[in-house]
Amino acid sequence: MMSQVIQHEETDLVILGMGAMSGTVAVEVAKAGYKVVGLERGPYWDFNSDYFYTKYDEWGIGYMRKFDHSLSNSTATVRNNRFQFAMPVRRNTPVGQIISEGFGVGGMAQHYGGLMGRFAPWVYKMRSATIDRYGEAFLEAAVPHNDIQDWPMTYEDYLPYYKQWEAMWGITGTNQGPFMPDSDYPLPPPPVTPVGALFRDSAEALGYHPFPTPTSLASQPFTNTYGEKVNACVYDGWCGAACNYACEMGAKANSAYRTVPAALRTGNLDLRLNCTVFRLDTDESKKVTAARYLDAQGNIHVQPGKVFFNGLWGFNLIRLMLLSGIGNPYNPASIEGSLGRGPAMGAGGAAVRGVTGTLDNVGGNSYPAGNALGGGYAMLDLADDNFDHTGLDFIGGAYVIVGSYLGGGPNNFGLYARAPSPNMMGSAFKSSIKDTFLPQKLPLNIRPNGMWPPTTDWFIDLDPHYVDKYGDPEPRLTLDWGMNTVKAANYLAQKYVEILQRMGASNVKLTDPVLTEDHMFAWPAHIRGGARIGSDPKTSVFNKWQQCWTSENLFAAGEVTDPVGDNTTTGGTHPAGPGSYVAAEGIKKYLTSPGSLT
Amino acid sequence: MSTSEKDEKKTASTKKEPDIGRRNFIKYAGVGAAGFAVATVIEFPLLNNQVQQGNQQITELNTKVSQLTSQAQQSQSQIQDLSLQVNMDKGFITLGFDEQVLVEAIAETIIPTDAAGPGAKEAGVIYFIDRQLSGDYGKNANMYMRSPFIMPGQSGPITVDGITYPQGTPPVPYHSGTQYQYSIPLREFWRAGLKATQAYSQSAYGAKLETLGNDQRLQILKDLYDNKPATFNEIRSRDFFGELIFMTWSGFLMDPLYGGNRGMVGWKLVGFNGTNYGQLYGEGLDTKNLMVSNKPVRLQPASLGQWQNLVGLPGGGQGGDT
Numbered sequence: 001m002m003s004q005v006i007q008h009e010e011t012d013l014v015i016l017g018m019g020a021m022s023g024t025v026a027v028e029v030a031k032a033g034y035k036v037v038g039l040e041r042g043p044y045w046d047f048n049s050d051y052f053y054t055k056y057d058e059w060g061i062g063y064m065r066k067f068d069h070s071l072s073n074s075t076a077t078v079r080n081n082r083f084q085f086a087m088p089v090r091r092n093t094p095v096g097q098i099i100s101e102g103f104g105v106g107g108m109a110q111h112y113g114g115l116m117g118r119f120a121p122w123v124y125k126m127r128s129a130t131i132d133r134y135g136e137a138f139l140e141a142a143v144p145h146n147d148i149q150d151w152p153m154t155y156e157d158y159l160p161y162y163k164q165w166e167a168m169w170g171i172t173g174t175n176q177g178p179f180m181p182d183s184d185y186p187l188p189p190p191p192v193t194p195v196g197a198l199f200r201d202s203a204e205a206l207g208y209h210p211f212p213t214p215t216s217l218a219s220q221p222f223t224n225t226y227g228e229k230v231n232a233c234v235y236d237g238w239c240g241a242a243c244n245y246a247c248e249m250g251a252k253a254n255s256a257y258r259t260v261p262a263a264l265r266t267g268n269l270d271l272r273l274n275c276t277v278f279r280l281d282t283d284e285s286k287k288v289t290a291a292r293y294l295d296a297q298g299n300i301h302v303q304p305g306k307v308f309f310n311g312l313w314g315f316n317l318i319r320l321m322l323l324s325g326i327g328n329p330y331n332p333a334s335i336e337g338s339l340g341r342g343p344a345m346g347a348g349g350a351a352v353r354g355v356t357g358t359l360d361n362v363g364g365n366s367y368p369a370g371n372a373l374g375g376g377y378a379m380l381d382l383a384d385d386n387f388d389h390t391g392l393d394f395i396g397g398a399y400v401i402v403g404s405y406l407g408g409g410p411n412n413f414g415l416y417a418r419a420p421s422p423n424m425m426g427s428a429f430k431s432s433i434k435d436t437f438l439p440q441k442l443p444l445n446i447r448p449n450g451m452w453p454p455t456t457d458w459f460i461d462l463d464p465h466y467v468d469k470y471g472d473p474e475p476r477l478t479l480d481w482g483m484n485t486v487k488a489a490n491y492l493a494q495k496y497v498e499i500l501q502r503m504g505a506s507n508v509k510l511t512d513p514v515l516t517e518d519h520m521f522a523w524p525a526h527i528r529g530g531a532r533i534g535s536d537p538k539t540s541v542f543n544k545w546q547q548c549w550t551s552e553n554l555f556a557a558g559e560v561t562d563p564v565g566d567n568t569t570t571g572g573t574h575p576a577g578p579g580s581y582v583a584a585e586g587i588k589k590y591l592t593s594p595g596s597l598t
Numbered sequence: 599m600s601t602s603e604k605d606e607k608k609t610a611s612t613k614k615e616p617d618i619g620r621r622n623f624i625k626y627a628g629v630g631a632a633g634f635a636v637a638t639v640i641e642f643p644l645l646n647n648q649v650q651q652g653n654q655q656i657t658e659l660n661t662k663v664s665q666l667t668s669q670a671q672q673s674q675s676q677i678q679d680l681s682l683q684v685n686m687d688k689g690f691i692t693l694g695f696d697e698q699v700l701v702e703a704i705a706e707t708i709i710p711t712d713a714a715g716p717g718a719k720e721a722g723v724i725y726f727i728d729r730q731l732s733g734d735y736g737k738n739a740n741m742y743m744r745s746p747f748i749m750p751g752q753s754g755p756i757t758v759d760g761i762t763y764p765q766g767t768p769p770v771p772y773h774s775g776t777q778y779q780y781s782i783p784l785r786e787f788w789r790a791g792l793k794a795t796q797a798y799s800q801s802a803y804g805a806k807l808e809t810l811g812n813d814q815r816l817q818i819l820k821d822l823y824d825n826k827p828a829t830f831n832e833i834r835s836r837d838f839f840g841e842l843i844f845m846t847w848s849g850f851l852m853d854p855l856y857g858g859n860r861g862m863v864g865w866k867l868v869g870f871n872g873t874n875y876g877q878l879y880g881e882g883l884d885t886k887n888l889m890v891s892n893k894p895v896r897l898q899p900a901s902l903g904q905w906q907n908l909v910g911l912p913g914g915g916q917g918g919d920t
Binding site: 070088365 | 707708709710712713714717734735738739740741742743744746748750752754756758759761763764765766767768769770771772773774775776777778779812816819820823839840842843844847848851852853855856867868869870871872873875885886888889890891892893894895896902905906
């Protein structure tokens with residue numbers, strides 16, 4: 001049968017991709033009585049059958065990526081500046097540059113580590129607060145060409161949305177200490193590891209304010225906001241880390257087991273699987289009229305809607321808008337335009353510099369826990385502007401997390417395959433990895449997630465050479481770390497030395513500073529920003545309601561709308577979560593009374 | 599067929615065939631003994647006694663012969679089963695004979711059998727590599743394989759499709775997702791790499807790598823990392839070295855389901871528990887306790903297949919060779 005064009009009836013809301021953010025929007029809008037169509041390119045994984053039975057497989061998951069999007073369909077290209085040719089990421093290797101895009105309902109949260117924690121008040125006014133305290137010259141010197149923008153709302157504005165998100169997602173932890181006001185989380189922390197307890201006591205003795213590391217792994221069974229019954233974590237360790245294991249208990253939060261089932265129960269969500277969105281159609285006023293997608297048989301579907309929610313991840317969201325002629329593409333030469341502007345890296349500065357040491361009296365079992373750095377303690381005393389930067393040459397800082405075991409669970413890759421070298425041959429190396437999972441002495445390796453603010457030199461656009469399997473241009477990432485990341489990491493590493501010494505570690509050493517060739521380590525996973533929310537349509541794509549400035553019936557949420565692209569605290573899902581509730585509220589407002597929301 | 603079904607069938611066949619054999623022996627023995635007995639039974643009682651004794655001996659011998667025959671047949675059927683198993687576990691799908699010898703020698707050099715325990719040889723690393731090279735890995739099934747193919751490490755300016763890039767290609771971390779920019783499948787990359795490695799061994803030491811001592815083998819592998827061998831034309835030897843290390847250690851430490859890590863010798867070395875979290879063999883341990891304990895507890899590891907057999911969930915759990 002020939003493929004054909006299938007025209008659908010108009011619906012109220014069309015959701016592109018069924019990941020973490022989309023789930024919130026789907027359930028909130030469907031519960032309000034509106035008709036919703038959800039388009040997902042992958043399957044609906046059944047954690048009980050698919051994960052419980054076959055997930056204990058480091059090779060299949062960590063390297064062959066059996067639960068992921070295949071790079072044979074599409075990839076991204078990467079480079080450090082716009083004068084270089086961008087190389088396509090051709091394969092997933094344990095060294096990084098893994099494009100672990102979401103595939104299936106639940107999206108990327110199917111295989112994230114589950115590390116949680118809010119952004120603190122400072123993050124929402126990073127630009128103005130830094131200029132107020134240290135002056136504009138300080139900011140420009142610390143981050144040359146910086147492109148940091150204040151968020152359109154404050155921490156206090158986001159607080160009710162945070163609470164909604166946390167009750168639905170199921171965040172564990174007590175609270176985040178004095179730097180994070182009103183942060184009591186709904187679930188108790190997981191059991192504390194011996195090294196977590198040691199860090200807590202040592203940090204407290206040094207005058208810091210440690211708290212149990214927040215996670216999205218249910219520490220006890222609970223029922224969430226929408227009546228979803230959630231199993232507790234079993235602490236088997238087959239969790240996040242480098243291998244991105246999916247959760248066989250459904251304890252690690254994602255939309256497939258927190259929001260989408262409730263949305264389906266309303267009878268208002270029409271969920272279509274194996275459907276790949278490739279274009280948005282627009283009218284003269286640039287309002288979106290329909291989403292075009294391919295089904296499993298190659299038929300092209302046209303799905304009209306009153307409102308559209310772009311829940312695709314990171315560069316895929318930007319790419320779809322660029323391919324559809326929506327928004328103002330960023331031009332790095334003239335520093336004009338907003339779409340693709342201001343991407344940065346979460347968690348990436350971790351490779352810059354760290355501290356190693358050995359704890360002689362704390363051994364243990366490296367295989368359980370591991371999840372989301374659970375069982376550990378964290379502190380914010382060396383993050384954000386929580387210490388005086390006068391006389392320093394960088395802004396921000398980093399979250400310190402200690403307590404989970406190295407690598408976290410089954411991560412044999414971590415032992416040997418990060419960067420093959422001639423040292424990995426022969427009897428000496430073989431002896432050195434004996435009983436790695438049963439350490440008598442615990443090796444510690446702490447690295448600051450060095451602060452990585454966006455600059456006007458970095459952007460996301462369409463690659464001029466490479467196309468996906470349908471013939472559409474691939475996204476191209478132009479991104480590097482700047483000196484702020486390096487300088488912050490160097491400073492923080494010195495502070496970590498004090499902490500490790502206080503913990504009684506022996507052989508405490510700074511690791512070598514980063515090498516040039518490591519610049520592209522670990523990205524494009526954890527890309528943040530690139531399609532920001534903001535108060536100024538010139539530098540942002542979406543307003544504070546997560547509504548597109550140029551196409552008023554298009555909304556979006558996720559790390560990709562983060563205007564500071566920072567990684568001061570945590571993984572990106574927790575601080576992105578409130579945006580999904582803001583978007584859901586905005587969409588409901590728009591459906592009642594269309595127009596640009598204020 | 600399940601294991602128990604197979605056992606049943608095996609027992610039935612070993613019973614049946616010796617029955618036929620025993621009947622034949624009894625038939626021939628009966629004819630001889632009866633004829634002799636008819637001629638001697640009246641006139642020579644002494645002799646008759648001897649005949650009876652002889653007959654008894656014949657019967658005993660016949661029984662022994664039939665027992666031996668039965669044993670031989672049983673052994674033969676066991677040998678057949680065993681040889682089938684050997685073929686299933688140790689056959690090669692894609693590695694040619696010369697390649698097998700060379701890959702085995704390289705793997706044993708990277709992970710030797712030594713005082714610390716079994717190495718690549720006992721783990722069957724070569725079978726892991728063979729199966730990967732013949733599957734998705736060797737065929738680049740999950741890789742992005744569209745042109746243009748531009749090798750990294752070009753300082754620039756370079757021009758691609760009419761666009762000039764003054765700074766060439768970006769720095770690429772070793773063995774990262776952007777390093778492999780070859781247009782060929784990894785199977786062919788390995789074929790070229792193995793041939794060039796052997797040619798280098800011949801040119802540097804005048805002998806094949808597998809005939810050299812450990813130090814010389816290690817030196818050859820280090821030279822690959824340093825891009826020294828001039829015998830590499832189609833691919834870069836440093837890229838090939840990365841693949842050798844990556845795949846050899848993977849064959850040692852990944853689940854036995856993929857053909858390597860036999861007897862879970864790799865996991866036993868690193869103290870990894872596999873799929874056993876302290877309850878699979880009835881230990882009655884609790885992950886929460888193991889997590890908060892600072893005393894290492896060595897668990898008997900289990901593989902994914904063992905775990906599936908032991909938990910026996912619906913939709914699987916039978917295992918075996920059905």
